[in-house]
Amino acid sequence: MANFGHVYLIGAGPGDPGLLTLRGKDILEKADVVVYDRLVSPAILGMCNSKAKMVDVGKMPTHHKVKQSEINKLLVQYAQEYPQGIIARLKGGDPFVFGRGGEEALELVAAGVEFDVVPGITSAISVPAYAGIPVSHRGIATSFHIITGHEKAESNGELSLDFENLANCQGTLIFLMGIANMDFIAKRLMECGKAPKTPLAFIEKGTTPYQRTVMATLETAGETIVRENVTAPAITIMGGVVELGKTLAWKKNLPLSGKRLVVTRAAKQASGIIARLTALGAEVIETPMIETRAVEGSFNWADLANFDVLAFTSTNGVESFFTQLLTSGNDIRVLAGKKIASVGKITEKKLLEYGIRCDYVPEDHTGEGLGKLLRDVVDKGEGVILGPGAESGINSERSSESKDLIESRILLLQGNLADDTMLKLLPQATRWVVYETLPVAELPEWKREAVESADAIVFASTSAVENFCSVILSGVRSTESKDLNRDSSTTPNGFAQNDNNACYPRKSFCIGRMTESAAQKHGFETVTSDETTMDSLVKKIVEFYT
Numbered sequence: 438m439a440n441f442g443h444v445y446l447i448g449a450g451p452g453d454p455g456l457l458t459l460r461g462k463d464i465l466e467k468a469d470v471v472v473y474d475r476l477v478s479p480a481i482l483g484m485c486n487s488k489a490k491m492v493d494v495g496k497m498p499t500h501h502k503v504k505q506s507e508i509n510k511l512l513v514q515y516a517q518e519y520p521q522g523i524i525a526r527l528k529g530g531d532p533f534v535f536g537r538g539g540e541e542a543l544e545l546v547a548a549g550v551e552f553d554v555v556p557g558i559t560s561a562i563s564v565p566a567y568a569g570i571p572v573s574h575r576g577i578a579t580s581f582h583i584i585t586g587h588e589k590a591e592s593n594g595e596l597s598l599d600f601e602n603l604a605n606c607q608g609t610l611i612f613l614m615g616i617a618n619m620d621f622i623a624k625r626l627m628e629c630g631k632a633p634k635t636p637l638a639f640i641e642k643g644t645t646p647y648q649r650t651v652m653a654t655l656e657t658a659g660e661t662i663v664r665e666n667v668t669a670p671a672i673t674i675m676g677g678v679v680e681l682g683k684t685l686a687w688k689k690n691l692p693l694s695g696k697r698l699v700v701t702r703a704a705k706q707a708s709g710i711i712a713r714l715t716a717l718g719a720e721v722i723e724t725p726m727i728e729t730r731a732v733e734g735s736f737n738w739a740d741l742a743n744f745d746v747l748a749f750t751s752t753n754g755v756e757s758f759f760t761q762l763l764t765s766g767n768d769i770r771v772l773a774g775k776k777i778a779s780v781g782k783i784t785e786k787k788l789l790e791y792g793i794r795c796d797y798v799p800e801d802h803t804g805e806g807l808g809k810l811l812r813d814v815v816d817k818g819e820g821v822i823l824g825p826g827a828e829s830g831i832n833s834e835r836s837s838e839s840k841d842l843i844e845s846r847i848l849l850l851q852g853n854l855a856d857d858t859m860l861k862l863l864p865q866a867t868r869w870v871v872y873e874t875l876p877v878a879e880l881p882e883w884k885r886e887a888v889e890s891a892d893a894i895v896f897a898s899t900s901a902v903e904n905f906c907s908v909i910l911s912g913v914r915s916t917e918s919k920d921l922n923r924d925s926s927t928t929p930n931g932f933a934q935n936d937n938n939a940c941y942p943r944k945s946f947c948i949g950r951m952t953e954s955a956a957q958k959h960g961f962e963t964v965t966s967d968e969t970t971m972d973s974l975v976k977k978i979v980e981f982y983t
């Protein structure tokens with residue numbers, strides 16, 4: 438057999454990323470190439486190996502982006518290009534339920550490419566389940582039938598459905614891809630004898646934060662679609678079981694349901710806020726704008742003895758410092774007797790994870806606040822101990838030399854982008870750059886698209902604002918995505934747009950006043966948290982949308 442990569446036909450499930458199978462996730466994390474469809478959620482694309490080549494063959498409702506025959510060929514081509522590789526073909530729902538997975542598999546067999554099928558949870562069953570509608574129910578429906586509402590017969594171009602048979606069928610009827618033809622389908626079913634009062638539900642964007650259920654009957658199907666503007670992707674479910682949905686609809690409308698929020702925190706730090714916003718119903722697009730990296734091997738740890746106060750200005754600083762301290766063969770005993778200062782509550786909490794309590798935390802949680810607080814400590818000389826190596830004799834009378842000495846025993850542990858605010862207030866202090874912040878250079882296409890359609894951006898730092906703007910504004914939109922019909926400066930949805938036609942939401946939620954002013958400088962509308970904590974920011978976001 439030729440030396441080909443292995444293709445996995447993977448079902449991504451109906452939308453909720455939690456409904457992807459463990460096996461599917463495992464393969465996506467290792468994939469070299471991911472060939473994906475339109476209905477796959479950004480959260481699942483975000484799980485893919487960050488180095489994988491991401492190929493969008495998604496089909497827009499109006500124009501086919503990549504023809505099925507081309508997709509089939511593409512899979513074979515990637516299997517040839519990546520001889521030892523893993524090629525993931527990621528499809529909405531289950532690959533073999535109206536997913537054309539069978540056609541792709543036939544092509545792979547013909548070319549001698551080996552493949553696995555990783556089944557997914559089909560929308561046909563899971564979407565009704567999320568609307569509280571069981572597809573079968575004792576005494577109501579003893580079978581269910583999954584039908585395409587889309588397939589046309591080659592002979593006459595009409596829907597290739599056996600309406601007589603379907604009308605006589607006592608089981609639950611579930612139509613996929615049928616919204617555009619549903620008026621016709623409903624009429625034909627009634628002509629063939631199906632009761633006009635048969636209950637029916639349209640479920641739009643099921644299992645996602647945008648899920649909506651619209652109830653109707655067979656005779657009101659067509660007019661309901663128009664009146665309620667039911668749009669794809671949606672399934673139509675018909676039969677007595679639909680009535681159960683009125684009692685069993687369990688999915689609550691949450692405060693942030695239907696909101697797509699971009700979180701610009703670095704992935705490592707963002708998990709808390711992402712989990713909270715998701716639990717509140719939002720769809721969160723994780724878009725870290727910066728990556729942080731510990732600056733390794735650049736300190737002489739013995740020098741720590743020269744300092745009495747260690748000041749941390751971020752959780753990154755704490756993590757980098759302790760990671761390096763431990764890898765250097767030291768442990769926290771080298772900090773015995775030292776005073777610890779933190780810029781704010783989040784950093785304070787991080788220090789506690791390493792078993793360290795803070796002695797100094799400023800009220801206003803800024804670098805300036807911390808600088809002033811330490812300045813005060815130096816001036817008053819209170820609480821400062823001078824460890825071994827320091828000269829003695831600075832007790833009651835504080836000469837400027839003794840103040841300088843105390844001040845020189847302060848160590849600032851900061852990132853490479855920290856400004857000089859603290860050093861200006863404490864010129865005798867020493868700064869160690871314990872981590873570096875590097876901007877993310879570009880966004881993958883799928884993420885850019887997700888960002889463009891978001892409701893708002895969450896910014897946690899000025900550098901995130903700056904990097905977001907430079908990354909987003911540098912991108913030139915492809916002609917295909919330009920047909921968004923947005924005007925030159927502000928779009929109907931409140932989207933800003935630049936000369937390159939990059940579009941992004943204008944609304945932003947900011948943590949801290951500095952971040953707020955950076956966002957305003959770039960033309961964002963801002964809503965800012967009262968305190969510089971994630972709790973406060975989440976509270977503000979909920980308040981804004983409810």
Ligand code: SAH
Nearest residue numbers: 530531534536559560613614642643671672
């Ligand atoms: N293989 C997929 C179906 C692909 S056909 C599966 O097993 O689910 C695409 C159709 O699936 C859409 O037109 C719509 O009818 C249905 N569909 C997919 N995801 C859906 C969702 N989240 N909510 C409602 N319908 C969905």
